[in-house]
Amino acid sequence: MRHLQGLRSSRMRAMAFIWMVILVGGIVYFSIIGIVHH
């Protein structure tokens, strides 16, 4: 049970991490595109 709870909270952390990757990744990606004049 404890193991399952740990798994679920690590999945939740993974999802929060995915959202942050989208945000930071999107900002860095488009900043570079703008800076290199694409």
Add this chain to the structure above:
Amino acid sequence: MRRFVRENSLSLFFLAIFFLALAGQAISGHNLYNEEAVAHHDAPIGFWRYLISSNFGQAVMENWQSEYLQFALFALATVWLLQKGSPESKELDKQGTESDEEQRVGRYADEDSPRWSKYGDLRTTLYSNSLIIAMTLIFLGSWFAQSVTGMTVYNQEQHDHGEPRLSWLGYVGSSDFWEATFQNWQSEFLAVGSFVILAVYLRQRGSPQSKPVGAPIEDATGTEG
């Protein structure tokens, strides 16, 4: 797995429709770009080339920055500003950052409180404001990305018309940049302000964004239904 999906359905749903909407924007944006290119007797570009274009970047970033400004500002403003009767406001007697005891900070923290809420030093101050700090950084980052992609698009047009290009600082002071910025801001502020006041009088049964259906109009400030 089914339990995980149910317990995280809100963020999973928005993650899915975010990608669908972004794909829709990319496809329609690419079509529009090529329609205009043909009208100007320029060569059309491929879909993948459009995805790495400043045109696409500017369109995405100007909406991102305004959303995160709105969230950061709303989280910050609701610490001190109130709206009587609105579920979006705090209770009228809780204005401000509240006591350490109410916020379970430092020596008032519980055993299962997040570690950084317990220290009572700079780390706790940082953690106490971490949501707004993150939202503000995302706002500033995407606003910067809007400025550099917008500058590239603007300068391409200037070049096509034989006009001089602008530096980044020049573009940040231009009407093109500020028109795109204010255009997005005004709609965010309108939506948030109207939601705050309409939620005093209107209800959505079962939504935490609304008061309970039977809650009195001018009472129940800061209660969820």
